[in-house]
Amino acid sequence: xxxxxxxxxxxxxxxxxxxxxxxxxxxxxxxxxxxxxxxxxxxxxxxxxxxxxxxxxxxxxxxxxxxxxxxxxxxxxxxxxxxxxxxxxxxxxxxxxxxxxxxxxxxxxxxxxxxxxxxxxxxxxxxxxxxxxxxxxxxxxxxxxxxxxxxxxxxxxxxxxxxxxxxxxxxxxxxxxxxxxxxxxxxxxxxxxxxxxxxxxxxxxxxxxxxxxxxxxxxxxxxxxxxxxxxxxxxxxxxxxxxxxxxxxxxxxxxxxxxxxxxxxxxxxxxxxxxxxxxxxxxxxxxxxxxxxxxxxxxxxxxxxxxxxxxxxxxxxxxxxxxxxxxxxxxxxxxxxxxxxxxxxxxxxxxxxxxxxxxxxxxxxxxxxxxxxxxxxxxxxxxxxxxxxxxxxxxxxxxxxxxxxxxxxxxxxxxxxxxxxxxxxxxxxxxxxxxxxxxxxxxxxxxxxxxxxxxxxxxxxxxxxxxxxxxxxxxxxxxxxxxxxxxxxxxxxxxxxxxxxxxxxxxxxxxxxxxxxxxxxxxxxxxxxxxxxxxxxxxxxxxxxxxxxxxxxxxxxxxxxxxxxxxxxxxxxxxxxxxxxxxxxxxxxxxxxxxxxxxxxxxxxxxxxxxxxxxxxxxxxxxxxxxxxxxxxxxxxxxxxxxxxxxxxxxxxxxxxxxxxxxxxxxxxxxxxx
Numbered sequence: 001x002x003x004x005x006x007x008x009x010x011x012x013x014x015x016x017x018x019x020x021x022x023x024x025x026x027x028x029x030x031x032x033x034x035x036x037x038x039x040x041x042x043x044x045x046x047x048x049x050x051x052x053x054x055x056x057x058x059x060x061x062x063x064x065x066x067x068x069x070x071x072x073x074x075x076x077x078x079x080x081x082x083x084x085x086x087x088x089x090x091x092x093x094x095x096x097x098x099x100x101x102x103x104x105x106x107x108x109x110x111x112x113x114x115x116x117x118x119x120x121x122x123x124x125x126x127x128x129x130x131x132x133x134x135x136x137x138x139x140x141x142x143x144x145x146x147x148x149x150x151x152x153x154x155x156x157x158x159x160x161x162x163x164x165x166x167x168x169x170x171x172x173x174x175x176x177x178x179x180x181x182x183x184x185x186x187x188x189x190x191x192x193x194x195x196x197x198x199x200x201x202x203x204x205x206x207x208x209x210x211x212x213x214x215x216x217x218x219x220x221x222x223x224x225x226x227x228x229x230x231x232x233x234x235x236x237x238x239x240x241x242x243x244x245x246x247x248x249x250x251x252x253x254x255x256x257x258x259x260x261x262x263x264x265x266x267x268x269x270x271x272x273x274x275x276x277x278x279x280x281x282x283x284x285x286x287x288x289x290x291x292x293x294x295x296x297x298x299x300x301x302x303x304x305x306x307x308x309x310x311x312x313x314x315x316x317x318x319x320x321x322x323x324x325x326x327x328x329x330x331x332x333x334x335x336x337x338x339x340x341x342x343x344x345x346x347x348x349x350x351x352x353x354x355x356x357x358x359x360x361x362x363x364x365x366x367x368x369x370x371x372x373x374x375x376x377x378x379x380x381x382x383x384x385x386x387x388x389x390x391x392x393x394x395x396x397x398x399x400x401x402x403x404x405x406x407x408x409x410x411x412x413x414x415x416x417x418x419x420x421x422x423x424x425x426x427x428x429x430x431x432x433x434x435x436x437x438x439x440x441x442x443x444x445x446x447x448x449x450x451x452x453x454x455x456x457x458x459x460x461x462x463x464x465x466x467x468x469x470x471x472x473x474x475x476x477x478x479x480x481x482x483x484x485x486x487x488x489x490x491x492x493x494x495x496x497x498x499x500x501x502x503x504x505x506x507x508x509x510x511x512x513x514x515x516x517x518x519x520x521x522x523x524x525x526x527x528x529x530x531x532x533x534x535x536x537x538x539x540x541x542x543x544x545x546x547x548x549x550x551x552x553x554x555x556x557x558x559x560x561x562x563x564x565x566x567x568x569x570x571x572x573x574x575x576x577x578x579x580x581x582x583x584x585x586x587x588x589x590x591x592x593x594x595x596x597x598x599x600x601x602x603x604x605x606x607x608x609x610x611x612x613x614x615x616x617x618x619x620x621x622x623x624x625x626x627x628x629x630x631x632x633x634x635x636x637x638x639x640x641x642x643x644x645x646x647x648x649x650x651x652x653x654x655x656x657x658x659x660x661x662x663x664x665x666x667x668x669x670x671x672x673x674x
Contacts (some may be wrong), residue, residue: 018315094135097130134180148184198223203227222246226247237265239268241270243271247275248276249276272293285324287304287306291309304322308327313342314345316346333364340374344375349374350381353383355384355385359388371394373396381405383406384402384406386411386427401462405466406468420474421480424483437488442497443484444459444499446499446528450468477500482511490519498526499529500530502529509545509549521586522640523586525589528594529595530594542602546605550583557574582616582618585619588622590624593627597628600644603626621657624658626661627662628664
């Protein structure tokens with residue numbers, strides 16, 4: 001209910017503001033009294049035409065935020081801007097305004113009749129009209145709520161900047177100060193609205209918000225650190241609890257400003273995020289010493305140099321280092337592990353190309369040691385050279401959620417001893433290597449032109465392995481299927497998602513048959529067509545062995561005689577339904593993604609496959625999803641899709657079964673980014 005109320009207030013406020021901003025210039029009131037009558041509770045110094053979001057900051061003028069909005073929106077009428085304090089904020093019926101010269105029945109009649117504010121015969125000065133409007137406003141039910149409840153409601157308003165524009169800094173709750181004096185006074189009185197500060201190109205909002213925040217701990221989000229070049233942040237360093245800042249690595253001035261902020265100690269900083277914008281040129285890497293922040297628990301940085309020490313690691317719960325270097329010089333892998341061993345408070349650890357940057361180029365494998373135990377670690381994500389990942393996974397106890405993204409060196413690519421598929425499994429060398437995969441009940445395999453991904457999931461244990469490589473080193477699909485058969489247990493695996501170049505099955509489908517024969521307990525099977533990297537315009541045609549492999553019986557071999565895939569007579573060994581066991585007999589969910597339409601051959605083959613499975617005694621599917629591409633623009637597809645949908649639904653498991661279909665005329669190259 002509170003969220004709905006806030007949404008309603010925002011809508012009404014913007015609507016009211018928009019009407020004022022759209023008034024023609026000749027309709028503006030000529031005297032303050034007329035304006036006060038039309039908008040009884042407005043601030044006397046506010047320019048009513050500067051409220052609508054689109055007109056707050058016109059591109060052809062100076063930022064109004066620096067002149068009109070900040071002063072007019074939040075400034076008390078009777079208090080100078082520079083002397084705002086808790087004592088100067090008036091909460092009450094008049095909010096510092098002089099009482100109107102009305103008493104008794106005249107006052108009550110004026111308060112009970114809103115029309116009197118617009119067309120009243122009572123003659124009052126503009127400031128007296130405002131006081132009368134403030135008294136009426138104080139009687140509204142919403143303003144009779146306790147202040148604490150009103151503050152909770154206001155805090156539901158998003159804190160993001162009001163308008164996505166480099167010159168806008170104020171959060172959305174600023175609009176609440178435009179409703180009435182009571183709401184504005186509540187906002188001014190409570191520092192919780194001012195401690196979260198957004199800084200983009202201009203520091204004016206930062207200066208005003210700091211002045212309003214009293215002594216509350218600050219949360220700063222600085223789009224670009226250059227905006228703080230004219231502000232002495234050191235004055236507020238011990239009040240900053242959270243700092244998110246972006247900088248340009250090849251800009252020396254940005255690096256200097258950032259260094260001045262992070263080099264000095266801060267006793268309150270708990271959350272630090274530094275984002276480096278990727279640009280060309282020589283980077284300037286500011287130095288980050290974790291010893292300067294005794295309370296720092298959350299650290300996410302990129303493009304800086306870090307001091308890798310026990311003191312730095314021991315206090316952190318979240319550590320994310322992306323494209324960072326180490327200060328003052330590189331270390332051995334053993335020293336890296338010695339420091340990491342002190343991170344017993346770590347819960348989330350992400351290292352993106354940090355191992356290669358931190359360790360000597362010619363580092364040797366670490367000395368034999370007991371595996372490092374990080375008892376609170378729950379998530380680990382490593383992206384680096386595959387050999388360094390192997391050393392790390394062999395040296396620490398991995399958490400339940402582990403993601404390893406390796407890339408091969410030139411020497412590893414030229415080494416024919418291990419294929420790319422082998423390297424993916426070698427990333428993970430923990431003692432329970434085999435047991436984790438063999439206990440998994442879900443597997444996702446994806447083979448792209450330059451990346452091979454292997455994911456497994458069992459209960460709360462998840463392993464994501466990925467290997468990046470050059471195109472010529474891409475393994476054949478049969479190697480992928482062989483690894484799946486060897487890694488996963490045929491009894492436990494129930495869900496298999498294959499994103500592979502199915503075109504390779506045209507030459508040899510024997511491994512696919514063995515894969516489906518091995519995992520008889522599959523209940524969910526997904527095929528996502530990927531490219532083989534040779535031609536991005538290659539069609540996603542269905543191999544002739546694909547549908548026969550799903551509807552034939554276990555142990556059968558497909559007839560190699562060429563024939564049209566969508567022929568109603570599939571080339572499988574003849575067997576009666578009650579003596580045969582169809583492949584994947586427990587299959588409930590089937591997904592086909594990014595296959596070519598081929599003049600309806602896809603759906604014809606699918607229907608034939610479902611009918612054949614039913615004739616072999618297989619239970620009907622409960623979920624079927626098909627996504628196809630390369631359909632012509634001119635055909636009336638809705639009618640044809642409905643015919644196929646009716647035919648498919650007759651072969652599914654009753655009305656509760658779910659069938660989804662999406663057809664696209666896009667060529668395959670337009671989907672490569674997905």
